[in-house]
Amino acid sequence: MDKKSTWESPELLSKQVGLTLRRIRNERGISLQQLTELTEVSKLTLGKIERGEANPSLTIIWKIANGLNIPISSLLVEKREVQISRKNEGNKIMSTDKSLALEPMFSTSGYGSLETHRAFLKPNSEYKADAHQDGVIEYVTVMEGRVNVRVQREVYELDKYDSIQFNADQEHGYINPGSVPAVLHFVMIYTNS
Incomplete structure (x- = not known):
């Protein structure tokens, strides 16, 4: 269906x-x-x-x-026994400035301690994220394009298939310096859940 x-x-x-x-x-x-x-x-x-x-x-x-x-x-994300996450078929939520579209991929049982997302960052744009709840660890992999990840004041340059891990309970952001959309894969672990 x-x-x-x-x-x-x-x-x-x-x-x-x-x-x-x-x-x-x-x-x-x-x-x-x-x-x-x-x-x-x-x-x-x-x-x-x-x-x-x-x-x-x-x-x-x-x-x-x-x-x-x-x-x-x-x-x-709606909960189901078996899930397939297909690009552009899931829920998508936009940032206020429309620079980032976040697409949760799977739900977890209960309220879970792990979640995965795809994100689509527009060319020549930046998405600034507020600090998440205490104990959230974020893993980000660039699947398409190039992205600069800012954690506090430090900026890390990532190319296609590069990954970064950081504590997301602090200010951070994503910058797409290129002229093509960037695709990101997020895994977030909630250590205090």
């Missing part, structure tokens, strides 16, 4: 994120106000997300995941 991918249908993504967020909030017995305090996202915005009325940006998704101390794929 083929379903329209959510990057083509933001309303499908919004509904999925909203239902999942409400389920997690209810499982934990926390109110919208408490979720606001945990995530630093307004109660109005969280309410709209839960009702599927808002299409949250990657920044908002990260704030929610960090506040709940869960991988972002817990909000974005």
Whole structure:
């Protein structure tokens, strides 16, 4: 059964994120106000997300995941027994400035301690990531193009198939200095889950 991918249908993504967020909030017995305090996202915005009325940006998704101390794929990926992740068929979430599209690849059982993503970074662009929750280790491999990875103030140049590992609970970012899109593969391990 083929379903329209959510990057083509933001309303499908919004509904999925909203239902999942409400389920997690209810499982934990926390109110919208408490979720606001945990995530630093307004109660109005969280309410709209839960009702599927808002299409949250990657920044908002990260704030929610960090506040709940869960991988972002817990909000974005539908859970199934056997999964195949095909390029451009999964959920995709855009950064606010549209420089980066993140495509979670697989969900994990429960809220999991590991997640994988594909990311597509536009040419001549930069995506700045806030610090993730404590204990997140990020592994990034460049699959296409060239990318400079900034961790705090240090910049590391990566070519195709080069990889980097760093603690992602600090400010970091990705710079595509080239004229073609870059494709990245992310593995994030949540050591405090």
